[in-house]
Amino acid sequence: MDIEKIKKFNSELIEKKITICCAESITAGLLASTIASIPGASSVLKGSIVTYNPELKISILGVKPETLFKHSAESIETTVEMVNGLVKTYSNAELYVAVTGVASEPLENSGVIKKWGQVYIAIYYNNEIYETDKIIDFIKTDEIEIRNEIREKTVDLILEKILEVIYKPVS
Template sequence: MISVTRIASFNNFLRDKGLTLICAESITAGLLSSTIASVSGASAILKGSIVTYDATVKTKVLGVDAQIIAAYTAESKETTFAMCAGLRSLYPDASIAVAVTGVASLPTTDYVIDKEVGQIYVSIWYQTFHHFETVIKPDKTDDQRNEIREKTVAFILDKIEAVVRDA
């Protein structure tokens, strides 16, 4: 779990720079925006979040081309980039747009996935697009799904701060 101090530090970092944030979340299913909003003053930076857990939401709300998802899967760098680009089109006044997809557990349906559990993709737009991918390894096996989601949020907070600092 991310500490309140860490979340407040992140929020203060963006607020002090006058930056705002909009999110498109798949693997995190709202956990990123919920984490940011868990401390007082979040309304100064968080514009909102769209949970795009289902591929149809990615296409209908964010305008991701269905052929991208068909060719690369919903959990891919290409889909994440398209999600971020779609988010920028919907909310051009946000300083930062972030989109995240990935694999928190093996599917329980016929959906075939060629990625390992813990594979995540993050696209951040801040002055230009930045792309990150990594494999999040859980420490425990009893709740690896939520541990991967929480570690993904921490990864994103770190990457947003790094992108802003390096700009």
């Protein structure tokens, strides 16, 4: 991870007095760990919950079993429900982000084949949800290296998207 990028991200949130709470699946805590890698991160990061398993998405974040069945755990529908559940559960931040995706050889889920590198991000800020559905390109060849490359690039994408959202002109 680019330390300067992380410093810039944290300072932008500090300057705007924005704290963040995360629900992570594909990144498995890497997003929160990245934000926390810079001194002073406690001014920004409220916390993160890793709901890697669909059962935790249901029991902790209130994702509907029907959503998981119909769209799979790796879908924008699931991610939006994750971020909404996070807002209801932890109402003490200004910005919330949820992320899911596919970081290994894709399997057919709920009749839908997901692509390797497919990620879904939902950001809740100022009572709006911003959705991102993107395929992360990777260059590594080893499956473990690919997984970690996808996860790291997903964190980079999330940091970029959050900055876009907080600097989006108010309509």
